[in-house]
Amino acid sequence: MSRVCKIILVCEGWRDSAFARGFLEAAGVDSRSLDLKMNPGGSGHDWVKTQFVQEAANLARFAEGRGVLGLLDEDGQGAAVREKDVADRLRERELGTISARDGRCLLLPARNLETWLHWLIAQQSGSSLRVDETTDYKNAGPPGSQRVGDEDCRPAGKYLHSLNHTQPPDGCPSMLARGLGQLRDFLSAVRR
C-alpha cells in the first residue's frame, strides 16, 4: 500500500494542474505518483515561485533524481523576468538552475494558460486558429475560437503530448513549443 511520489506539481490553480496532469498521464505517468501543490489563495504568482523553489530544495534533500514541475502565468513583467526571478531564488539557495533535464521544469505561458488551451483545442479539432501570445484570453478567446471549459484542460494536455516537439505545427505559440521541449526533457529526467 504505497505511493512513491516522483513528481511535485506546483500550480496556481486546478486548471493549470489539470493541463499538466493531462500531459503526464498521456506520457504514461501514473497519477498516483504525483503530488499536487496548488495555491490556497492570495497572490498566485509569488506563491508558485516560492513553492517551486521550496520543492526544488525538498527534492535535493530527500529525493534526488525526481522532479518538480511548475506552471507560472504572466505577472505583468514578461516571461524572461519571471524566469529570472525564479532562477535567482534557486541560485541564492544553491539549488542549481531551472533545468528540465535536471528535473526542475518551469512552464511559462507568455500570458496565461488559456492561450495554449485555445490553440490546442482548435488544433485537435482540425481548425487552424491563430492566437496572439500577448493577449489575455481568460475571459474571451480569440475570434472564431470555441469556449474553453474546465473539462478541456486535461484533454488539451493530453493532445500536447501527441505533438512533435522538434517540429511543432505551424502557428504553435512559441512559449508552448518551448514548454513542449522542456516537458520531453523533464520526462527523461524523472524516468532515469
Added chain:
Amino acid sequence: MFTRCYADNYRCLANFTLPLEPLSVLLGPNGSGKSTVLILIANLRDFILGRGKSLDLFPPQTLTRWDKRIEQTFELGLRLEQGEYLYRLRIRHEAPERALNKVVEETLNLNGQPLFKADDEKIQLFNDTHHPGPELLADWHVSGISRINVRGDNLKLMAFRRAIESTFVLALNPALVSAISKEKQPVTIPMRDCSDFADWLKYISTAEVLARQEAEQSLAQGGLPGFRAFQADPSGDAEILQCIFQPKLKFRLDELSSGQIALIILETALAVVGEGHGVLMLDEPGNFLGLSEVQPLLTRLQDAALEGRFQVVLTAHHPLAVDFLAAGFGSWLEREPSGTTRVHPIRVAENVEGEKAGLRVSDLIARGWLSGLGLTNKEPPAESDSDLSTKLPNAESPS
C-alpha cells in the same frame, strides 16, 4: 446536480439553506451540522424513492429540540438538462409523543411549473406540459412521487426520480462491513455506512458490469497492490465476498484492514457514480485511508466534479482535504450559542494574507482562528438567523 438544500426545524437546521456546487466541501467544528446535512439528503432520497416512510425517516426526535413548532419543511433544488427542479416536503408532527406524523405538502416544480402536487388528502398529477392529470388519494406517510409509474407523459418527473436514484451518500464504517451477501432483493443503493457492501456489489455485478470492472482495475493499479478481482463464493443461502490477490491468495472482505475496505468501497462508488453521472456525497472520506492515498482520492473527486462527470459533496476534517479543497469550494458550518447551524462561504484569501499569512487553512481551523467570514470569534457576523438565508447569495463577494 443539486443546487441547494433547505431545512427548517430538523435537528440543528433551522431556516437553513446550503447552496451546492459541482464540488462542495463542508467544513466546521464537531457537531456543527455537516453530517446532519448529508443524513437529511439521504433520508429525503429514501423518502422520494419509497425506501422509507415519514414515520421512520423523520421521527419526532428529528424536530429541533428548542423549537416548539410541529412542522418540518425541506426543499431540494436540482439542475438537470430539463431545467431547474424544486422539490418541497412539509411534515406535520401532530402527535410527537406517539411518534405520529404526516405529509401535509409534497410538491415538485420544474422551472416554476408544477409536475406533482400533494397535500394530506389528495395527489394531483401533472403531465410534461404541466397540465393537470389524474388525482389519487394521498398516503400520509409515503411519498406520492414514489408511487407513480412511468408513462409517456411524465418523463420530466421520471428524470427527477432517476437523478435522485443516482445519489449516493456514504459515511464509511469498515468495522461494520460484512462479507456476507444474503439480501434477496437487489441493493441498488447501499446503506450510509456501507455495511451492506457485499449485497451492493452483487447488484453492481449484474446491472453495472462496467463499473465493477473499472473498480477492480482501479484497485489493482492503485491502492491495493496485488489485487486482482472480487469473487462471490456460495455459502448455503448466502454468498461470501472474497478479494483475490496475486498470486493465488483469497481473503474475505471483512478480513482486510479498515483502510483496504474503505479503498474498495470508495473505488466502487467512484466507478458506479461515474457511470451514471450521479451525485456522490462522502462524510469524511479521508478517514481510514493512509496519508499517501488521500490526495489522489481528492484529486480524482475534484477532476470528476469540475469536468462535469458527477457532483461531489464532502465533509472534511482531514488537514490534507481542508488545505487542498477549502479554497474555492469550502463552506464553513458553525453552531451559534442558540444552537442553530449557520453556513458561510470560506474566503481563504482573506485568511492567508495579511496578519495570518503563512498559516495553512487547517492550522487556522485547528487554532479556532477561522470563521466563514474571515473574522475571528471576537467579531461575530451581525445578521440574525432569519436574515442569513436571504443574504447568502450575496455573500459571494468579499465583505
